[in-house]
Amino acid sequence: MSDNAIIEEDKKEDQNIINTKDINKEKRENEIDYGKPFYQDESRTKYKISNSTIEEIDILKTRNSPSSRCYLSAEYSNKNNSIICIGGSDESCEQKNKITEYKIKDNIWKYWENDEQIEFDLELSGHSSNLVKINETEKIFIFGGYDNWKKEFTSQSYFIDLSKKSFEKINYNFSHDENNEFPSPRTYHSSNYDEEKQIIYIYGGTDMNISNSKNNNFQSVWAFNLVKKCWKKIEIINGPIQGAPKGHSSILFDNKLYIFGGVVLFKKFTNKLYTIDLNTKKLENIDYNGVAPKAIAFHSSILIDKYKFIIHGGLGKNYTPLNDCYIFYFNENKFEKINIPLIPNLFGHKLVMNDNKNKLFIIGGMNSFKYVGDENLIYQLDEEEEILFKENQIKYNPMLNILVIILKKKEEKLKEETKEKEGLVKKRRWKKVFY
Secondary structure (H helix, E strand, O other): OHHHHHHHHHHHHHHHHHHHHHHHHHHHHHOOOOOOOOOOOOOOEEOOOOOOEEEEEEEEEEEOOOOEEEOOOOEEEEEOOOEEOOOOHHHOOOEOOOOOOEEEOOOEEEEEOOHHHHHHHOOOOOEEEEEEEEEEEEEEEEEEOOOOOHHHHOOOOOEEEEOOOEEEEEOOHHHOOOOOOOOOOOOOEEEEEEEOOOOOEEEOOOOOOOOHOOOHHHHHHEEEEOOEEEEEEEEOOOOOOOOOOOOEEEEEEEOEEEOOEEEOOOEEEEOOOOEEEEEOOOOOOOOOEOOOOOOEEEOOOEEOOEEEEEOOOOOOOOEEEEEOEEEEEOOOOEEEEEEOOOOOEOOOOOEOOOOOOOOEEEEOOOOOOEEEEEEOOEEEEOOOOOOEEEOOOEEOOOEEEEEEEEOOOHHHHHHHHHHHHHHHHHHHHHHHHHH
């Protein structure tokens, strides 16, 4: 046999080995045992949860994932069936200006290639965003934030049109506002969207000036009319004594803002819950029942349904990332702590819910602090970015991994769905008789 023939035989053998490896790899990916621990070489695993609210935990390993980041914003698009992430900063305090979109069905991240976001300086962290619907068009409204490169806070707002992937810098209209006033530049505030009134409500936050946290601009709730593009200040009659919080969360329910946690007077973490009635402009401290949550900030919360909202994670008073999970019930003024295995310690992340109200997505965040400088937002993280669950060797890397919480259906919702189905059956029978 010639040397050339031997080389050709070696090439064939090498190719057979490669093909065999590919087949075995594909076979392993298709035969994942969801009952076993989640490892980096798996793409997905599920865990059943025995809880009155949560049915299942689903850990996904995504493809083409962006780098880890915290203080980002994330919104769910029903039309695209995707989650759009804006901004955030990494462990080096570097802001991210490329918008990333997580395609849920395909389990892959896509990057928007658009020069407009660079032109508009959308390198933000600690900003807020809300998915809004204007004339049946899905848009994301962005307000405020901090630009570490410019070393400045902003009070600018933007629209992002999701269908066109276009950007609009909003020029405020003062013709509808006799005071010609708008919210001060800030970061770590909260925002809520009232779809019926087409209004965004902004509250709290900081510009790192301790005296400003107690002034009227930060203590007030700011209402932005999406149609008229103007601001209205809602001055609170009896504002919080220690000043407006930063790193808190707020939920809009029954025309009230439910505000929980955050940091006041720079270093004081709180677990207070209070409401601001948007009609009477009064603040009321809620003397809640049940298990009191820890004093936390930079956590994430979201309205689950008309009965309750959920709180997860955040930083504790010693700047320790937490994985505590609480549910607040409106009718009972009660907090319930729920113990869910496999949920990581995170802060600066986002909870996102789909339109069907049956899935929660945990997006982004970080898991450790070495040093925090409140005055200038400087922080340094451990080099190890992965979260390791030692008891079953699960590695969780924010952005690379997405944790999905499957919610149980309420009995009332099941009854409504049954009635709807029965109604459809009756209609069909009626049509058959008189067709």
